[in-house]
Amino acid sequence: xxxxxxxxxxxxxxxxxxxxxxxxxxxxxxxxxxxxxxxxxxxxxxxxxxxxxxxxxxxxxxxxxxxxxxxxxxxxxxxxxxxxxxxxxxxxxxxxxxxxxxxxxxxxxxxxxxxxxxxxxxxxxxxxxxxxxxxxxxxxxxxxxxxxxxxxxxxxxxxxxxxxxxxxxxxxxxxxxxxxxxxxxxxxxxxxxxxxxxxxxxxxxxxxxxxxxxxxxxxxxxxxxxxxxxxxxxxxxxxxxxxxxxxxxxxxxxxxxxxxxxxxxxxxxxxxxxxxxxxxxxxxxxxxxxxxxxxxxxxxxxxxxxxxxxxxxxxxxxxxxxxxxxxxxxxxxxxxxxxxxxxxxxxxxxxxxxxxxxxxxxxx
Numbered sequence: 036x037x038x039x040x041x042x043x044x045x046x047x048x049x050x051x052x053x054x055x056x057x058x059x060x061x062x063x064x065x066x067x068x069x070x071x072x073x074x075x076x077x078x079x080x081x082x083x084x085x086x087x088x089x090x091x092x093x094x095x096x097x098x099x100x101x102x103x104x105x106x107x108x109x110x111x112x113x114x115x116x117x118x119x120x121x122x123x124x125x126x127x128x129x130x131x132x133x134x135x136x137x138x139x140x141x142x143x144x145x146x147x148x149x150x151x152x153x154x155x156x157x158x159x160x161x162x163x164x165x166x167x168x169x170x171x172x173x174x175x176x177x178x179x180x181x182x183x184x185x186x187x188x189x190x191x192x193x194x195x196x197x198x199x200x201x202x203x204x205x206x207x208x209x210x211x212x213x214x215x216x217x218x219x220x221x222x223x224x225x226x227x228x229x230x231x232x233x234x235x236x237x238x239x240x241x242x243x244x245x246x247x248x249x250x251x252x253x254x255x256x257x258x259x260x261x262x263x264x265x266x267x268x269x270x271x272x273x274x275x276x277x278x279x280x281x282x283x284x285x286x287x288x289x290x291x292x293x294x295x296x297x298x299x300x301x302x303x304x305x306x307x308x309x310x311x312x313x314x315x316x317x318x319x320x321x322x323x324x325x326x327x328x329x330x331x332x333x334x335x336x337x338x339x340x341x342x343x344x345x346x347x348x349x350x351x352x353x354x355x356x357x358x359x360x361x362x363x364x365x366x367x368x369x370x371x372x373x374x375x376x377x378x379x380x381x382x383x384x385x386x387x388x389x390x391x392x393x394x395x396x397x398x399x
Contacts, residue, residue, distance in 0.1 A: 108371050108378060109154040112386055115342045117143060117177070118163040123195050124230040125219075127263055129291040130163065130356075131301040136344050137168055144180050146346045146363050151181075153367040157189035157390050166198040175207035182210035189390035191215060193259060196245050197236060208252035212392040215257035215284070218242055220266045221274045228265050229307075246278055255281045255392045262317050263288040263307035275324055281395060282388075283324060287314045287331045292355040334384040337377040350375030 119132045138146070147158065158181050165174045174192065181187045191213035218238065220226050226238045242258075249256040258280045260271070275283055288307045290296045295304035311331065318329050341349040347358035352375040359365075359373035381387070389395055 108374070108376055110150050110340055110367060110371060111154060112157040112159070112381070112390075113150055113155055113340045113342060114159045114161055115147075115346075116161050116163065117173075117342075117344055118165060118168050119344060120167050121162055121164040121195075122167060122197060123164065125261075126230050126302055127261060127288050127295055127304040127307040128230075128302050129289055129294045129304070130161075131294050132163060133294075133301065134344060137173070138344065138346065140173060140176060142363060143177060143346075146342075146361075147177070147181055148185060149362055149367055151185045151187065153371075156187065157191065158187055159191045159193060161193040164195055164198065165192055166194055166203070171198065171200070171203045175203060178207050179210045182212075189213065191257075191390070193217065195231065195238075196241055197238070199245060199248075201248055204248050204252040204254070208248075208254055211254050212390060213255045213257050213281070214245070214249055215259050215282075216242055216245055217259045217261075219260050219263070220269060221271060222266075222269065225265050225269070229263070242278070253392065253397075255395055255397060257282045257284065259284045259286065261286045261288055262309060262314055264309055265307070267309050267313050267317055270320060272321055272324065275321070275326075280326055281397070283327045285318065285321070285327055285329050286335060287311075289332050289335055290354070291351065292353075294356060328385055330384060334380060337375055338380040338384050338386060340371075340374060340376050348374035348376075 116130050118137050119130060119134055121128070121132055147155075150158070160174055160177060165171075168174065178190050178192070181190045189212045190210060192211065193215045194217070196216040196218075217231075219229050219231065221239050223232070223237055223239060226232055231238050246256055248254075256278070258275065258278065260266075260283065262285060288304060288309060290304055290308065293299050295302035314329075314331060318327070321327055337352055339351075341351075341356075342362070343349055343356075343358060345358070346361045346363050348362075348370050349356040349358055350373055351357075357373075357375075359370040362370045
């Protein structure tokens with residue numbers, strides 16, 4: 036196209052000289068097509084000039100998109116479910132006891148060190164029930180390692196609280212920032228229906244004792260509640276205000292294929308499910324509680340970085356828990372590509388907050 040434009044002036048001039056020798060009556064008939072094609076040429080040239088900046092802009096946008104995709108996800112906050120074993124049988128549990136495997140302590144520490152190098156600031160130990168393995172000693176050693184050796188800003192645990200003893204706080208409490216206790220109801224009969232009943236032990240009474248130990252040993256106290264068919268109408272305002280946790284995480288009961296739903300599942304959570312409207316109704320009745328942090332199914336599913344007992348990231352985007360390769364085998368950057376992690380939703384749901392007890396400024 037460019038060469039044609041360069042040749043047109045000389046070609047047009049030559050033709051013009053030849054036609055000037057023709058009679059005037061035939062001059063317009065000869066020149067008219069040339070003026071038409073000359074107009075087309077200039078129009079095409081203008082279109083090409085306008086198109087080039089647009090193409091450059093699109094290339095720049097594509098390049099920026101490629102650069103964003105190439106930026107590895109930072110594992111700022113990681114949930115490590117190092118065991119699947121549990122002493123409770125919660126009907127809606129979405130990380131069930133499908134194996135009894137637990138990594139050797141040294142391998143678990145190696146993986147945690149890799150995560151720290153990749154940018155991890157907060158580790159949350161969960162299960163199953165994390166205090167079940169070695170009566171909490173395995174967990175205590177990991178907590179101490181993460182705080183003392185790795186220097187993580189935040190180390191936390193999620194537990195049902197039934198197996199925690201004061202001796203554990205004496206040995207490891209100084210290294211723990213947050214202890215979250217799962218409590219779905221303040222009615223012991225409802226806890227039995229859910230699967231948190233354990234003989235003569237009272238789940239609610241034990242919660243009060245754990246609250247006291249957290250205060251005595253300077254550990255921030257948190258409560259996690261899963262709202263389901265059996266507790267959705269319960270009023271927890273008075274009890275939560277009395278316990279005064281730093282955070283009250285309120286989850287909507289979630290279905291995960293292969294864990295609490297489907298042929299291969301160990302639980303059947305369908306009977307526990309509630310609608311979005313019912314969940315919103317529960318939240319509305321408890322809106323006066325300032326520490327309440329709601330998490331609907333939409334917010335929860337893809338906004339957590341979850342490591343299983345083999346240190347594989349679990350991708351929940353398709354309603355299942357599809358594992359990556361272990362970070363111990365392929366490293367963080369490669370494994371995290373398959374995590375399905377939605378970093379924007381993580382930030383939107385308030386996943387990053389003041390999570391070091393040194394910054395919480397609590398009245399111990």
